Amino acid sequence: MTEQDFPPLAFSGCPLDRGEAIRRDEAAMSALLTQPASRRIVLRGGEPLMRADGRLVRYPLTDPEFAPEGDLVFLGFEDNCALFAGETSDASEPFEDVRFSDPRAAGMRLEAGESGIYAFARSLLLWRERRGFCSNCGGRLQAVDGGLRRDCPACSTFHFPRTDPVVIMLPVDGEHCLLGRQAAWPERMWSALAGFMEPGESIEEACAREVHEETGVCVDHARAEYVASQPWPFPSSIMIGLIVPAATRDVTIDPAELEAARWFSRADVRDMLAGIHPDADIPPKIAIARRLLEVWAAR
Numbered sequence: 025m026t027e028q029d030f031p032p033l034a035f036s037g038c039p040l041d042r043g044e045a046i047r048r049d050e051a052a053m054s055a056l057l058t059q060p061a062s063r064r065i066v067l068r069g070g071e072p073l074m075r076a077d078g079r080l081v082r083y084p085l086t087d088p089e090f091a092p093e094g095d096l097v098f099l100g101f102e103d104n105c106a107l108f109a110g111e112t113s114d115a116s117e118p119f120e121d122v123r124f125s126d127p128r129a130a131g132m133r134l135e136a137g138e139s140g141i142y143a144f145a146r147s148l149l150l151w152r153e154r155r156g157f158c159s160n161c162g163g164r165l166q167a168v169d170g171g172l173r174r175d176c177p178a179c180s181t182f183h184f185p186r187t188d189p190v191v192i193m194l195p196v197d198g199e200h201c202l203l204g205r206q207a208a209w210p211e212r213m214w215s216a217l218a219g220f221m222e223p224g225e226s227i228e229e230a231c232a233r234e235v236h237e238e239t240g241v242c243v244d245h246a247r248a249e250y251v252a253s254q255p256w257p258f259p260s261s262i263m264i265g266l267i268v269p270a271a272t273r274d275v276t277i278d279p280a281e282l283e284a285a286r287w288f289s290r291a292d293v294r295d296m297l298a299g300i301h302p303d304a305d306i307p308p309k310i311a312i313a314r315r316l317l318e319v320w321a322a323r
């Protein structure tokens with residue numbers, strides 16, 4: 025069994041045609057804002073407005089309900105119709121089976137593809153909110169390319185949305201793998217080790233550095249195996265999932281990062297996946313950490 029046999033990860037699989045060419049055509053972008061077939065999705069405080077059936081709610085642009093504050097951002101095309109996203113401050117309660125959902129819960133409840141659209145919209149809108157002014161000269165920025173770029177008219181600097189890479193990895197040694205737990209996590213919870221990449225390092229080097237910093241374990245990073253990646257819109261990470269052979273086994277944790285690190289057997293991991301382990305749990309299906317464990321346990 026390989027990662028291809030598993031369902032898509034939450035927040036991935038955005039099915040939209042992102043309309044690369046039309047974004048640069050200002051007249052065409054303006055026209056999309058007046059087309060009756062164009063739709064918008066709604067976020068409030070970063071939470072998506074969704075239906076009980078796992079779909080995002082789509083409004084015609086002229087519909088006054090949950091009107092957007094500020095400009096809409098252009099997400100792309102679905103079935104040749106433009107889809108935008110806007111952040112609303114309308115505090116009214118939605119009707120019937122429609123509601124604003126906690127972002128992580130939405131990742132679990134939204135259909136495949138819909139959660140990818142949401143991740144794109146959430147990261148883009150959060151970036152826009154934090155990037156009102158130029159980090160070079162302090163000038164007010166203007167949205168271009170449907171919101172996928174923000175330009176400074178004063179100093180001509182272009183600003184692009186951030187995507188922050190995070191390595192998340194499962195060091196393995198034969199029939200065992202290394203998991204960590206942080207003090208703030210729920211009791212029994214264990215997960216894959218993870219950390220932000222730093223400038224000037226490869227993915228494999230970041231993997232080796234993080235494992236060693238957090239647990240003292242050395243890995244054979246030249247043999248790190250890429251498993252999967254996942255957009256993680258909190259606010260704008262890309263999780264890069266790896267399985268990596270360990271070169272040493274002794275654990276010395278960094279107490280600033282972890283409360284404990286522990287080698288678990290493949291049988292342990294299968295029990296954790298089944299929810300029947302006597303003293304350990306792993307993250308839910310929304311998390312790529314679980315996918316790494318699923319892939320390794322199935323080997």
Ligand SMILES: [Zn+2]
Binds near residue numbers: 158159160176
């Ligand atoms: Zn500037």
